[in-house]
Amino acid sequence: MRSGFAGSQRYGMIPWSGDVSRSxxxxxSQVEISLQMGMQGLAYMHSDLGGFAGDYKDAELYTRWLQYGVFQPVYRTHAQEDVPPEPVFWDKRTQDITRRYIKLRYALTPYLYTMAYVNSTKGTPLMRPLIYMDDDSALLKEKNTYLWGDNLLVAPVTEKEVKEWSVQFPQGSNWYNFFTDEKVEGGQIKSIKVDINNIPVFVKGGSFVPMVPVFSNMEAYNTQKLLLHYYDDSSVKQSHDFMYEDDGRTSGSWKNKLYEKLYFNASKEDDGLRIDIRREAFDYKGKPERRDFSLLVHQLKKEPQRVIINKEKHDFSWDKEKQLLQLDFTMDLDSMALRIQ
Structure with a gap:
């Protein structure tokens, strides 16, 4: 739907911003529109990616719109006139960049689906104003930087040929560049260097971000293999998160115990970092009986001496330059305790 009245939010509408100018x-205007509509209960407000009306053809504009689209509720191109909405009809550089972002959208599906569950049960918008995290009344006017769920901060680039982009970082957390792991302290406005390859996307310190290997369409979506990213932060002593999953089709799954939740907990101990994973599972079609995890711990300042899973030593890989630990294991129990020492 593209229009409605007070009360429309009760009916699960999926609105878009109409035949927006391709400019x-x-x-x-798209971020502000979606933030406003999300606060009014219409959490799936989105735009025609690339713009709809007009024959202005600009590969940079098209790229920036599709980069932003990864972090808007519905990822969909649509257009009129002679300018193609599909990436395949653009130049190779545009294809390469947009392909990478489309793959990122698919890979983030576990995180996005959990956001959809929270919206269904609590009404919390998918795109959220910074005031959700930082109780500063001045942030009520912030319309360029926003939260994508609990753990991601996004600042779409919406001007042509810029080399730097101003990002508002909420206080109370440290933030890590999703693409480079660069650390930024919260509570400041910082100019971030940008090029055509990326927009500013940051992860909150102490956060879990569940992802999956890239797949081609939602019919192929499966969470048997999970890439679980954890962003270690010295200022965060404990953190908690979860991932929601069901068959993706049955209405009211969460009401009728046709779902699964994976709970993630991290805590600092005297001898290192402890991560617990607990499974709350009920039967639903397609439920994995086990999961193969790749746990990626970012910002680990030194190489661990050992990793212990359920009281047994386990192999791991360590990238000193990236300060990244990778731990591969299979979860076929309802709970697992990992100690990184």
Missing amino acids: WEGLQ
């Missing part, structure tokens, strides 16, 4: 001005 930089058309892109610049």
Whole structure:
């Protein structure tokens, strides 16, 4: 739907911003529109990626719109006139960049689906104003940087040929660049260097971000293999998160015990980091009987001496330059305790 009245939010509408101009001005208004609509209960507000109306053809504009689209509720291109909405009809560089972002959208599906569950049960928007995290009334006017779920901070680039982009970082947390792991302290406005390859996306310190290997369409979606990212932060002594999963089709799964939740907990101990994974599972079609995990711990300052899973030593890989630990294991129990020492 593209229009409605007070009370429309009760009916699960999926609105979009109409036949938006294919221009930089058309892109610049999209974040504010979605934030406003999300606060009114219409959490799936989105735009025609790339713009709809007009024959202005600009590969940079198209790329920036599809990069932003990864972090809007519905990922969908649509257009009129002679400018193609599909990436395949653009130049190779545009294809390469947008392909990578489309793959990222698919890979983030466990995180996105959990956001959809939270919206269904609590009404919390998918795109959230920074005021959700930082109780500063000045942030009520912030319309360029926003939260994508609990753990991601996004600042779409909406101007042509810029080399730096201003990002508002909420206080109370440290933030880590999703693409480079660069650390930024919260409570400041910082200018971030950008090029055409990426927009500013940051992860909150102490956060879990569940992902899956890239797949081609939602019919192939499966969480048997999980890539669980954890962003270690010295200021965060304990953190908790979860992932929601069901068959993706049955209405009211969460009401009728046709779902699964994976709970993630991290805590600092005297001899290192402890991560616990607990499974709350009920029967649903397609439920994995076990899961193969790749746990990736970012910002680990030194190589661990050992890793213990359920009281047994376990192999791991360590990238000193990236300060990244990778731990591969299979979870076929209802709970697992990992100690990184």
